[in-house]
Amino acid sequence: MSAELIQSGAEILLRALKDQGVEVIFGYPGGAVLPIYDAIFQQNAIRHILVRHEQAAVHAAEGYARSTGRVGVVLVTSGPGATNAVTGLVDALMDSIPIVCLTGQVPTHLIGNDAFQEADTTGITRPATKHNYLVKRAEDLARVVHEAFYVARSGRPGPVVIDLPKDVVINPAPYTEAAVMHPTYRPQTEPDHGQIARAVALLKQAHRPMIYAGGGVINAGPEAAAALTKFVRMTGFPITNTLMGLGAFPASDPHFLGMLGMHGTYEANLAMHGCDVLLAIGARFDDRVTGRLNAFSPDSQKIHIDIDGSSINKNVPVEVPIVADAGRALAALIEQWNADPTPVETGAIATWWRHIDTWRAKGCLTFTQDMRRGGVIKPQYAIQRLYEITKALDREVFITTEVGQHQMWAAQHFKFERPNHWMTSGGLGTMGYGLPAAMGVQIAHPDALVIDIAGEASIQMNIQEMGTLAQYRLPVKVFILNNQYMGMVRQWQELLHGSRYSETYSEALPDFVKLADAYHAKGLQARTVDELDDVIHAMLACPTAVIADIAVDQAENCFPMIPSGAAHNQMLLGPEHEESGHGVTDEGLALV
Amino acid sequence: MPSSHDTTQRSATISVLVDNEAGVLARVIGLFSGRGYNIDSLTVAPVERDGKQSRINIVTSGTSMVIEQIKAQLDRLVPVHRVADLTQEGPHVAREMALIKVIGTGEMRVEALRIADTFRARVVDTTVGSFVFELTGATEKLDAFIDLMHGLGLAEVSRTGVAAIARGTRVM
Numbered sequence: 007m008s009a010e011l012i013q014s015g016a017e018i019l020l021r022a023l024k025d026q027g028v029e030v031i032f033g034y035p036g037g038a039v040l041p042i043y044d045a046i047f048q049q050n051a052i053r054h055i056l057v058r059h060e061q062a063a064v065h066a067a068e069g070y071a072r073s074t075g076r077v078g079v080v081l082v083t084s085g086p087g088a089t090n091a092v093t094g095l096v097d098a099l100m101d102s103i104p105i106v107c108l109t110g111q112v113p114t115h116l117i118g119n120d121a122f123q124e125a126d127t128t129g130i131t132r133p134a135t136k137h138n139y140l141v142k143r144a145e146d147l148a149r150v151v152h153e154a155f156y157v158a159r160s161g162r163p164g165p166v167v168i169d170l171p172k173d174v175v176i177n178p179a180p181y182t183e184a185a186v187m188h189p190t191y192r193p194q195t196e197p198d199h200g201q202i203a204r205a206v207a208l209l210k211q212a213h214r215p216m217i218y219a220g221g222g223v224i225n226a227g228p229e230a231a232a233a234l235t236k237f238v239r240m241t242g243f244p245i246t247n248t249l250m251g252l253g254a255f256p257a258s259d260p261h262f263l264g265m266l267g268m269h270g271t272y273e274a275n276l277a278m279h280g281c282d283v284l285l286a287i288g289a290r291f292d293d294r295v296t297g298r299l300n301a302f303s304p305d306s307q308k309i310h311i312d313i314d315g316s317s318i319n320k321n322v323p324v325e326v327p328i329v330a331d332a333g334r335a336l337a338a339l340i341e342q343w344n345a346d347p348t349p350v351e352t353g354a355i356a357t358w359w360r361h362i363d364t365w366r367a368k369g370c371l372t373f374t375q376d377m378r379r380g381g382v383i384k385p386q387y388a389i390q391r392l393y394e395i396t397k398a399l400d401r402e403v404f405i406t407t408e409v410g411q412h413q414m415w416a417a418q419h420f421k422f423e424r425p426n427h428w429m430t431s432g433g434l435g436t437m438g439y440g441l442p443a444a445m446g447v448q449i450a451h452p453d454a455l456v457i458d459i460a461g462e463a464s465i466q467m468n469i470q471e472m473g474t475l476a477q478y479r480l481p482v483k484v485f486i487l488n489n490q491y492m493g494m495v496r497q498w499q500e501l502l503h504g505s506r507y508s509e510t511y512s513e514a515l516p517d518f519v520k521l522a523d524a525y526h527a528k529g530l531q532a533r534t535v536d537e538l539d540d541v542i543h544a545m546l547a548c549p550t551a552v553i554a555d556i557a558v559d560q561a562e563n564c565f566p567m568i569p570s571g572a573a574h575n576q577m578l579l580g581p582e583h584e585e586s587g588h589g590v591t592d593e594g595l596a597l598v
Numbered sequence: 599m600p601s602s603h604d605t606t607q608r609s610a611t612i613s614v615l616v617d618n619e620a621g622v623l624a625r626v627i628g629l630f631s632g633r634g635y636n637i638d639s640l641t642v643a644p645v646e647r648d649g650k651q652s653r654i655n656i657v658t659s660g661t662s663m664v665i666e667q668i669k670a671q672l673d674r675l676v677p678v679h680r681v682a683d684l685t686q687e688g689p690h691v692a693r694e695m696a697l698i699k700v701i702g703t704g705e706m707r708v709e710a711l712r713i714a715d716t717f718r719a720r721v722v723d724t725t726v727g728s729f730v731f732e733l734t735g736a737t738e739k740l741d742a743f744i745d746l747m748h749g750l751g752l753a754e755v756s757r758t759g760v761a762a763i764a765r766g767t768r769v770m
């Protein structure tokens with residue numbers, strides 16, 4: 007233990023961050039964090055990215071974290087700096103993203119006095135974080151920072167706040183190295199082998215098996231996604247991914263049935279409904295996924311692998327609970343699958359696949375694009391073209407989204423082959439997430455192609471970050487599906503509220519081309535289908551940030567759709583299909 | 599196996615060992631209020647000589663699925679060492695203490711004292727017009743005593759909430 011060197015709290019903080027391998031901080035200065043900014047000024051090891059709003063700092067750190075598997079770091083000032091960050095923190099909490107957020111605080115002797123820019127940050131962020139700390143002495147600072155990184159990335163990842171009173175970052179103290187073990191927090195990562203054996207026994211006798219994998223597989227790292235791919239291919243079982251899990255399994259593989267849930271595919275939802283053994287991995291049975299709970303996968307025995315015991319049996323009771331890291335559990339499943347001599351029910355499974363293939367043949371994502379000159383662009387077609395054109399490039403492509411119909415169309419029509427290349431706000435559904443998240447991704451992957459698939463309403467929630475793109479020369483592409491509506495809300499109003507479009511028209515939109523120009527970026531516009539490919543090509547060829555404003559069909563709805571309170575087998579399909587679901591019940595109207 | 603269709607409510611006495619750090623009680627209480635769980639009683643005090651760990655005893659109620667969820671949610675709080683469901687893990691002792699003020703004179707006063715005696719309540723304060731009784735025991739016993747005092751000049755009640763521990767050699 008090297009206790010000899012005495013440094014200021016701010017220097018200790020930066021040294022601890024460096025020891026944790028931090029290369030980038032997303033932040034915004036203010037009075038309470040001046041000593042930290044002074045220390046940042048005097049070093050070169052850690053880069054600071056100055057955002058334009060603290061919420062964006064957290065989303066940028068989320069994009070950085072999700073695309074690298076590392077902890078994202080945020081630094082904001084006290085009071086309004088901290089409260090502005092709260093939406094980002096809750097977003098990271100809901101989507102299990104590892105973040106360490108440093109917040110300034112008034113000096114310890116003023117805490118509780120309603121001092122200038124004082125807020126009860128630990129009180130406000132307690133339910134917004136996985137854990138939070140108020141550091142009261144400079145001596146504790148290094149230990150708390152090391153602990154915070156450990157907590158943020160271990161077990162189920164999440165955001166951690168460290169509140170730093172100004173005197174604590176000024177006062178001198180000795181440095182403490184990172185401890186090897188945390189005193190109390192030690193999540194279980196190894197699966198119970200008896201449970202793994204039970205799981206394999208169930209899977210081997212399945213006639214209609216189904217695998218449902220979520221964001222936890224991405225959290226568990228690329229090896230977990232590789233193990234999942236291997237397991238699916240060796241079993242020959244069908245698999246679906248949640249919105250958060252897209253990329254955990256290659257979309258081009260024939261075992262993949264697409265996304266499930268409210269806007270999932272017909273085949274994925276009917277396979278969930280009809281299966282007799284369900285294997286859930288790193289997925290949390292969210293209400294967007296289950297639909298009506300008492301009609302969810304009614305005939306299946308369920309196996310659930312999750313690192314967080316509280317995710318298991320929360321919404322849906324399961325027969326075989328396995329608390330473990332998804333990667334470790336999949337490795338154990340593969341081993342046990344090979345060790346267990348029981349043959350699979352080949353005949354029954356072939357019949358099951360024939361069923362699935364008839365559902366697939368329905369082509370639930372089909373849409374009709376008018377290809378004539380002047381034809382209105384279908385939003386699905388714009389994404390399909392974006393996918394096909396970027397796929398043909400020899401470049402690494404990362405997609406972020408805002409929230410709304412465009413997000414769902416991106417999930418349906420952009421195909422992900424690998425984990426960590428798709429970042430979206432799933433649990434909180436935060437409009438304004440996509441642009442700052444793309445910024446964070448681009449910082450981590452300077453040479454990659456990073457595209458924010460946006461809506462014209464969402465993009466305005468953090469549009470100021472165009473300034474950050476300009477300052478750091480980040481060539482992020484903003485691809486706006488401009489339907490001049492808060493389309494997702496408009497769709498619900500059409501289907502559930504008698505087409506009364508209360509306050510969902512995007513009135514007085516800015517001229518996005520001029521806006522791009524004002525922010526030193528390139529503005530492009532496609533008004534009709536014949537202009538689309540040229541705009542996409544021009545966007546991709548542009549060395550700077552771009553806003554591409556794509557005018558799309560204003561009336562288009564996102565299908566399939568399971569209305570709130572309905573079951574998986576009560577999906578509404580689009581106008582391309584005659585069959586329609588059962589509509590919405592009164593209880594359904596009360597759901598979100 | 600908990601079943602989502604099982605709607606019968608049960609009561610659970612849960613003990614939680616926590617690091618005695620700032621805000622830990624707020625975390626536990628915030629968890630209950632934020633997720634809409636019931637708190638029927640809650641006690642907390644340091645239990646180690648160095649004051650580093652505290653024990654929180656919570657009496658709650660809900661369906662089995664909810665109670666399992668409460669335990670899992672408590673267990674994932676960072677400063678929590680251990681969560682024990684005393685109701686489920688075997689026989690246990692649960693006790694609370696109450697201070698009960700009864701104001702009255704004459705026959706009522708005599709009757710209050712006689713009942714206190716059968717309950718083995720101690721008189722810890724007395725004036726010509728009042729008693730303060732101290733009574734320790736199971737929640738139901740305290741409830742029964744307080745009920746009886748209603749007609750006998752009951753003026754004020756102060757209860758500690760439940761402290762609980764497993765019987766026999768079992769420890770947390």
Ligand SMILES: Cc1cc2nc3c(=O)[nH]c(=O)nc-3n(C[C@H](O)[C@H](O)[C@H](O)COP(=O)(O)OP(=O)(O)OC[C@H]3O[C@@H](n4cnc5c(N)ncnc54)[C@H](O)[C@@H]3O)c2cc1C
Pocket residue numbers: 100101102161162163219220221222223225226247248249250251265266267268269270287288289290291292294295311312313314317330331332333409410413414431432433434435436494
């Ligand atoms: C407009 C809108 C529409 C939506 N529609 C849909 C939809 O149609 N379909 C859909 O799927 N979603 C949809 N969502 C998203 C939905 O709200 C949820 O965010 C999503 O379904 C949750 O995904 P998940 O279950 O994979 O869990 P995540 O939120 O990714 O949680 C991960 C789970 O894995 C566990 N975990 C974490 N790390 C590990 C590890 N190392 N090992 C094992 N387990 C781990 C966690 O404890 C947690 O239980 C929509 C969102 C919006 C905004």
Ligand SMILES: Cc1ncc(C[n+]2csc(CCOP(=O)(O)OP(=O)(O)O)c2C)c(N)n1
Pocket residue numbers: 408409410411412413434435436437460461462463464465487489491492493494495
């Ligand atoms: C911060 C925030 N406020 C409100 C909502 C509710 N909401 C969900 S989608 C949506 C409309 C989004 O419109 P747009 O960005 O144009 O996307 P579109 O659905 O039209 O593709 C709204 C208002 C939200 N998700 N986030």
Ligand SMILES: [Mg+2]
Pocket residue numbers: 410461462463487488489490491492493
């Ligand atoms: Mg829109």
